[in-house]
Amino acid sequence: MNDQKILDRILHPKSLALVGASGTPGKFGWLYPKAIFDIGYSGKFYPINPTADEILGHRVYRSLSELPETPDLMVVTVPAKYVKGYLEEAVEIGIPGAVVMSSGFSEFSPEGEEMERELADIAGRGIRIIGPNCFGIYSPKAGITVIPGAGFSREAGPVGFFSQSGGMVSDIGQMAMSRGIRFSAAVSYGNAVDVDEAVMLRYFADDPNTKIISAYIEGVKDGRRFFELLREIANKKPVVIWKSGLTDAGGRAAQSHTGSMGGDREIWEALFAQTGVIPVRGLEEMLDLLMVLTYIHPLGGRDIAIVGGGGGLAVESADLMDLAGLNLPVFSQETSKKIGALLQGAGSSPTNPVDVGNPVVHASTLVEIMKIIAEGEKVELFFVIQFLFHIYILFRRMSGQKDIPLSTFATYPALADGIREICGAYNLPVIGVFPETATSENPEEVELELEWRKARSALLDVGAPVYPSMERAVNAVSKLADYQDFLRHLTGKKDLGDGKCRLPRPLERL
């Protein structure tokens, strides 16, 4: 079996043995099966424990040799010193892959380092090892997840993610939920005794379900090999990388975290520039990029029309766009005249950025304005700014009815319908910018937060990413445009796709 097939099997196991399974709530050996059953794992589950009889309703086995079949995957949560014995047994019965979650190896002590070398030897004998010191695999198609990943999405999607850090997989899986980012798989490989960044990069490059590759990297074992792989992938799939530990202090922290070496800032930056990798500097930014890659790419571009409210925001947007190399094309007089007819005059502006002035302008007017622009101007992307969500609270107060829900005043369903229309009729993607201003703990503002989140979901359902600030939206769009320019240069092709807007499936609501 080649690497790809073996990894495929490990990432999509039909049967799974858990060494260190526990009946004690709170232990890793208890949290893990709980998490995978929560997320819908339906394969065979074999808990291994020398004393218990039943764990979470499953029959317990004393050892691997007692199992009725050879499982596709073995997950290990026992203390470091016992790991080796189980792995040797696993090799004997022919288990193709193991996830070693246990810590206490090279990141911890010289003895741990020695034990880790022994694991490496075992890996050479026919079993692929993910870890040690990791959280393992999240793979929604197979229904397995990392320990803190019980709440992750059950939907599979286009993003393949890998990271040494288990906490990072746990955070990205969690944060991705509400942003409509879905994964083919996410793998945390810890100290990388066997499966490492190069193995994962290769796997995701060849995996037909993965369209976008992303990674959090503290260090790489074989820089040259990694670089060559990136170069090979450059024209196939977008790759987003957060490389941390680029400073002395960060490098030191990385050393004690996963025991790997950091590397020089200049080298990494040059490497990214040559291979078209989209560099990001934190988890928020990574997710911001994964949103435009999931929903906008290969559409989008540098010519943007902004429609929305709040003049200060229009000024800010214009500044940000200029600095980020995006353009706000000047509208023809005819377009401005048509837009002006829909606005109230004083306090508004019918040029690009279109400032509707009055924050109470209804979503349908915003949609009308976008249609006028789509008909008459050459733009590649819309930004819709819906300002002052807070106005809902004012509406409710003015209505004199304290008990009606704020959702009564919500305009986002109309906005989402309009976006769907624009997407279908003009193949122009839309990005929503909804600044958040009401963030106290009083029930009214928590209710408003709920409306904000529902608005985001409503727009994601029609393929429009939503950002809480103009700065983040601009950054994501400009980095996407940089990547697309790189692609055009590399391939010599002007058109990156069929030019059609895709309408995604509505997201699950858990």
Place this chain on the structure above:
Amino acid sequence: MTDFNTLDRIIHPKSVAVVGASPTPGKYGWMYLSAIQRMGYAGEIYPINGKVEEIRGIKAYASLDELPEAPDLAVFTIPARSVPEELERARRLGVKGAIIQSAGFSENGAEGARLEAEIKEISKKGIRVIGPNCFGTYSPKTGVTVIPGFDFSREPGPVGFFAQSGGMTADLGQLARSQGVRFSAMVSYGNGADITDVDLLSYFVQDPDTKIIAAYLEGVSDGERFFSLLSETARKKPVIIWKGGTTPAGQKAVMSHTGSMGGEERVWDGVFAQTGAVRVTDLEEMIDTLMAFSYVYPNGGRRLAMLGGGGALCVEASDIAYHHQFTFPSFPEDVNVRIGSHLSATGSSAGNPVDTGNPMVPPEALLDIMEAAAKTGVVDTILLSQTLQHIHVIMRRITENDDIPLSTFAYYPRLAEGVKTLIDDTGVPVVGVFPKTSTTENDQDMELEREWRRARTAFLEAGAPLYPTVARAVAALERVCRYVEFQNAVSQAK
């Protein structure tokens, strides 16, 4: 330049006439009235409206001429074309200050510009004007507020803010409430026909209630005067400025927004470098920075003790802090041992930054680690980053009972209490970071959001700012440190 007392009377009026007051919900003249009533304004209110006897329970007057006294302030919400005549009427009555909220002036073409010129002329004859095309002023001490500011905090505080943009003032005031940032006053001055940036900067530097000055500027009325005043002011009080419209595209947007001229990016780079004013580039940075100044300044320094949960978070924090020229001093061995005694043997790290590894470290342990670090004498600021959200959810999972409210597991009250003691005892500021990871609209995530907000309130009440990301915390803290260094350099030069 406006003298302090005149402006002070506009910002803290004992009586207000609202010209254009309306009984119709949704009209500006209705919103303004209801907003100041809601804020608890205790002075005299005189609604001016020719058609009704009473608005919102207050006797209305048909005209300014009928008022029993000349109020401290007249606020105008009537259409632009009627403003000059009414303003002149107020001036003749002896009113010394006006806020013109109405739009439709120089930002809106030639006819508007002509009306604005008329206003300017009238103001020179003895009535000082804020606006036109603005939302007015907010001053919690007095109980007045900007039009959409009905929910702003009623507590006064150290920050004096001014902006041309009313929307920006409204957003910042709204955002500030939950983030523990409190104001002496906020002034939105729109097109700045009369009172403008220089007057307001000069007002806030003289105002004893204002300890921190902040502004959103699209353009300045007189660059040279503003620059010299700024450089004088920034030595005395921190001045935090968000300058919009520094690029060609931004300048074009400025023109149609408040009709003022912007100024180039590199010119402003120079202004910030020379005056010691603190630069921010968006609303989020503004609020983050104000929070840091409100709670950390005048303390704070670049020698950090970092206490992180989750290794990658630690690596990220270290990288970010390093970029911002922070250092992580090593602790003495006995301190490392004391810290180590709280941590599980594997998956954690006792050096600075401290990686607590296990997300479920009890608050007592976190507090003891922080105290140990604070007392080393080599630490200026403590950065505490914990994955609060996971802890709550995991703890509930362990009980296998989803009906127990997450607040049952909240440990932030104990943590915040300890943080307060720590800050009081050692004088070392603590900056908190609780990353938000679960943000869908489902019940559990909404419950987590509520807990997060409560945790922030608890921290703010303990005197520690709290941020959702390390990047934001460190960037805000860095601005405080840079300003403190600037002030030290200035005082040494003397």
